[in-house]
Amino acid sequence: MTHQESLYGKTPDQLAALCGELGMPRFAARQIARWLYVRHTEDPLRMTDIAAAHRQRLAEWFSPALSAPERVTESADGTKKYLFRTLEGHYVESAYIPDGERATLCVSSQAGCRMGCRFCATGRQGLQQSLTAAEILNQAVSLPERDKLTNLVFMGMGEPLDNTDEVLRALEIITAEWGFGWSPTRITLSTAGVVPELRRFLDATKVHLAVSLHNPFHEERMEIMPVERAWPIAEVAAILREYDFTHQRRVSFEYIVMSGLNDSPRHIRELTRLLNGIKCRINLIRFHRIPDSPYFSPGDEAMVRFRDALTARGIQTTIRASRGEDIQAACGLLSTRLKGGI
Template identity: 65%
Template sequence: MEKEWLFGKTLGELAEVAASFGMPRFTATQIAAWIYRKGALSIDEMTNISLKNRRALEERYQVGRIPSAAVQQSADGTKKYLFPTLRDRFVESAYIPDGQRATLCVSSQSGCRMGCRFCMTARQGFAHNLTAGEILNQIRSIPESAQLTNVVYMGMGEPLDNADNVLRSLEILTADWGYAWSPTRITLSTVGVIPAMRTFLEKTKVHLAVSLHNPFAAERLEMMPVQNRYPIEEVVKELKKWDFSHQRRISFEYIMFRGINDSDRHVAALVRLLAGLKCRINLIRFHAIPDAPMQSPDETTLVRFRDALTRRGITTTIRASRGEDIQAACGLLSTREREKREAGSGQRPTGNAK
């Protein structure tokens, strides 16, 4: 049976491990230093822990970490990494270099249960949550790990549908005993899972991005079934209770669809919805996925939409498209890998969940 990972455990969880073997409490701090600061890949490397205690740990635990299974590179330098999970599935991470900035987009789930109509990951259906270790493994196990300036939880899955493991990974990323990253280097994206979003805002100082995509309830419901459970009006109402005037930033992601959400009435509705909230909107070109009828509007429409919002007092930007030649939008590479393996084993592919 696979041994449990130490990688991905918080300092408190490592203290519980040490206590279960009767080891001194400071052993947890030593283990954390080895696996997070020093990058140890084996328990045997932890030379300031006694040999007896190392052997005891090795009976039940391993450090953990999984190398990527494949990588695709775009002409613009973007890379998409494919990682196997501990449950024999696959997730993707997108590495995006941009001048002095290097961002990694990480996944938090294999598949997703949110069902957004425009998302390839949603077609997979939900498989399982990633552990904190599997989330951090994506950051630590790419060759560009040391060059990363930013991480966004914006890959496969809904991060706040896996809130416990995501919060553990954020604690490790930002704690002094972990990777000691500033929270301002991290952004979490959500469709608006209100109870978990509230906990996230209470427990972290990480930036928040909300997937909005349409300000009209009925139209958003057509695109995003989660609107039924967590209406965007209620999400925004909750956010208006919080202070975003200091270092923490709130933004809204708005994928543009030609003839669907790109009109003047959508501009007016966005202004009404977000009135009184210090925020920005990121406009995103839709990257086509197989068998999806939606298309991105032309550049003129994007610029007109951006300028109309900016004139009405909402800072709005158009996000540069990256990695289109490798289809960097999440879900495509992992879907193909799973279907390839299922075809090879004689199983019927099940990747078109509705």
């Protein structure tokens, strides 16, 4: 243990091990977890049902992990983009999206990303740091609108399955009865398709899955998503056919539509073939232009035609409304490349 270590982000099993090391009763782990995740209190000196001597020892050994956002930018549509600083001095962004009775937080799992998708501002940034479970959770816990949240989506900066250990720990804390107590149906994780970690995620959780697809053809997808070289989307689809998505858990495919690149009739035919046997939906997303990008979004009529053609082939397809584009908070626009000397 070092003084940089935090209690926040640890599971009861990890806390029990620490209690043993510090000469505390192991049952104190559940007491600590309740203070951390139910009362959102990480100062050991305030954990009044723990012996004073043990509180003092915890305070000496562990440092705070939670910190308020450093900046907020608000969109004309009500979306808010929050900037958080990590303990290592990097920055991440998360987007708070209110929509009637629903309030969604789009959280980041990494500062930057090493997947290198050509249409994504985060991918251009490269990877600076994978976040700890505490840094992932901090985006929700330290949010001014924390008590209004109804949903979490792991669709911010980074590839969640490139940081699987910490993401799974965060999901365990969010969904456990000793943690936040959220239903897994309130959470969605998005992945570009990291095959070695995909089964692990599906077996360990019941949260919804969203797969970043964007092109059904191997060679074409590889041009815009380097991940396709290592883990073809056909392999991802084969794995998903092994799982049941007919009850509470859902799988969807995210499809950023780029005019003349992935929106032709042959793409519709190949999507139908690729997704055959998987109960799913496709979410069509307008391409949000990033500087020096060669890609463009089709017009509204073309988006509707593409949606209707997929629907006619039996695939439930929707067009996702763009939110926060004017503050660079929409899909594919999150980036901290120019902040903090990055």
